[in-house]
Amino acid sequence: MRVAMIGGGMIAHDQLLPSLYQLQRLGRLGEIEVCDQKRESLEALAEAPVLLRAFPGQKFMPRLEPYEEVIASLPPRQLVVTAIPDHLHCEAILCALRHDQHVLTVKPLVLKLEHARLIEREARDRGLLVGVEYHKRFDDRSLLARRRYQEGFFGEFRLGTACLLEKWYYRHSNFQNWFSCEATDAFTYIGCHYVDLVAFITGLRPVEVSVYGIRDRFPNGVEGWLWTDARVIWSNGACLNVQNAIGFPDAAPGTNTQGLTMYCSTAERGAWIRHDDQYRGIQYSYVKNPGGAGSTLYAEPSTDYFQYVDLGGPGLVPVGYGYRSVAYIAERALELEGLGLEERRAKLAEWDRGGVMATPANSSYNEAVIEAARLSIAEGGRPIAVSEA
Ligand SMILES: NC(=O)c1ccc[n+]([C@@H]2O[C@H](COP(=O)([O-])OP(=O)(O)OC[C@H]3O[C@@H](n4cnc5c(N)ncnc54)[C@H](O)[C@@H]3O)[C@@H](O)[C@H]2O)c1
Incomplete structure (x- = not known):
């Protein structure tokens, strides 16, 4: 092929x-x-x-x-x-x-x-x-949470909070040529990952969204919604707050900061899911900067998302x-x-x-959320119903 x-x-x-x-x-x-x-x-x-x-x-x-x-x-x-x-x-x-x-x-x-x-x-x-x-669906932690949720180990999702903030240096990349207020926003660009993940884990569907955005400028003067705070209401009344930005400090470790917390319950008991998706337990302090965009002397690399390992060659294996x-x-x-x-x-x-x-047939709630979010952000965060996807 x-x-x-x-x-x-x-x-x-x-x-x-x-x-x-x-x-x-x-x-x-x-x-x-x-x-x-x-x-x-x-x-x-x-x-x-x-x-x-x-x-x-x-x-x-x-x-x-x-x-x-x-x-x-x-x-x-x-x-x-x-x-x-x-x-x-x-x-x-x-x-x-x-x-x-x-x-x-x-x-x-x-x-x-x-x-x-x-x-x-x-x-x-x-x-x-x-x-x-x-x-993120293929992160084993997502697949495990989904399986456990479907098996009833968490009861029902009630409240959640998620964030994904990319680093500041993104502002200097090609993003400034397309990430304008008219084209997209931080929630549309990266917030969709966690909306998709909550739907993937729970099987619930988003029904309403409100996105508050802050306009900020790229180095070339283009204005973008570079900071967003979204509130997504789900089909069972649950509420997920999602914060996104292109603005996490370059000096901070890792390529971004991100994570998901979900509070769930049955009638008798509370349940909890927390994924630190940025810090995967690895701490490195190098003697020289490894180079490449956003590299820092102190680093917290993730072998979970994408790395190259040497399995004896030729080359390296992703x-x-x-x-x-x-x-x-x-x-x-x-x-x-x-x-x-x-x-x-x-x-x-x-x-x-x-x-x-x-697929388009099973995940178009993501498009419905984005469509509502784009209306909401332009109207200062007005709650907008998500169309039946
Ligand atoms: N976490 C993720 O899943 C993730 C991460 C990053 C980007 N993305 C997505 O990937 C897409 C690209 O993002 P990126 O970060 O690589 O952006 P980028 O700006 O670095 O790269 C986009 C490339 O597309 C090229 N391009 C633009 N219009 C084109 C056209 N008509 N024909 C051919 N080439 C064209 C540009 O020249 C540029 O090289 C976006 O939709 C973004 O949301 C997803």
């Missing part, structure tokens, strides 16, 4: 391309093309020291042409990976589906429920996979839920190879029902 990745920016470098390279190394995937509208992005990705060190001899084919041309040049039912800014996902995914391609997309799938529906229909009609890469999540979706696309339309549809429906992989 060939792969065409659209967008060769940060997430492509940090997680997607190394995961795809590893699957290529294992013989699961074939040729990889990366399409980006900027030559510098493709050059930076091709020359990235960690990728050269981890995958000696492996290369992607750089494509500067419009993605429509790159997608059109693929034989049917290969894998298109979309890794471009949020507001461009919809068109690119529809373009891939209309050229009969399976899709792995970074979250959020799209920004409007109507667009998620359109994608869902197009994919179902053609028997194509659309996997939304909510990688480990963590960032890799497992990409591998899971790619393996599902591979499972569809050689099947007829009805067989593919049956498998896709089974995965929609299983709910482990986020």
